[in-house]
Amino acid sequence: MPRTETKLRWNLNKAALEFGKDQKTISRGIKRLGLEPGTDGKFSTAQICAAVFGDIQGQRLRKTTAEADKIELDNARERGEVVELAQTLNAWEVAILNAKERFIRIPTKLTARYVVGMPQVEFTKLLEAEIDETCAELSSSAKPDKPKRSDKRS
Numbered sequence: 439m440p441r442t443e444t445k446l447r448w449n450l451n452k453a454a455l456e457f458g459k460d461q462k463t464i465s466r467g468i469k470r471l472g473l474e475p476g477t478d479g480k481f482s483t484a485q486i487c488a489a490v491f492g493d494i495q496g497q498r499l500r501k502t503t504a505e506a507d508k509i510e511l512d513n514a515r516e517r518g519e520v521v522e523l524a525q526t527l528n529a530w531e532v533a534i535l536n537a538k539e540r541f542i543r544i545p546t547k548l549t550a551r552y553v554v555g556m557p558q559v560e561f562t563k564l565l566e567a568e569i570d571e572t573c574a575e576l577s578s579s580a581k582p583d584k585p586k587r588s589d590k591r592s
Contacts, residue, residue, distance in 0.1 A: 447478060448481045464486065471485075471493060
């Protein structure tokens with residue numbers, strides 16, 4: 439009769455004894471890697487080895503992916519396709535404060551043109567015209583500056 443070989447299967451206790459590691463250490467490695475036991479409630483030798491010694495292939499893949507992402511981001515920055523969050527937030531803050539200041543000045547500007555007893559319809563048209571003019575001024579002056587490129591190369 440041909441002999442059938444069975445693969446070794448490990449519970450945490452046996453793996454801890456065999457590999458000379460604390461059971462909690464192996465358990466943390468298994469959780470970190472997201473490993474699940476088989477239907478028998480045990481782990482394969484490969485799973486236990488990955489939990490004990492780490493997943494070098496996975497680590498290399500993560501490192502390579504991170505390096506590629508960094509290069510891609512650096513290239514996009516050089517092409518002017520991305521800007522820093524702080525620059526964007528600052529530009530929005532400046533634009534919003536500018537708009538707020540201009541809208542706050544509208545009543546002062548209208549006071550000089552307002553005539554006591556002016557019909558509400560006429561005043562509403564005057565106010566709408568002033569708001570439209572303010573919006574037009576804001577939109578024509580809202581040309582964003584291109585981000586300053588850093589000449590620092592890593």
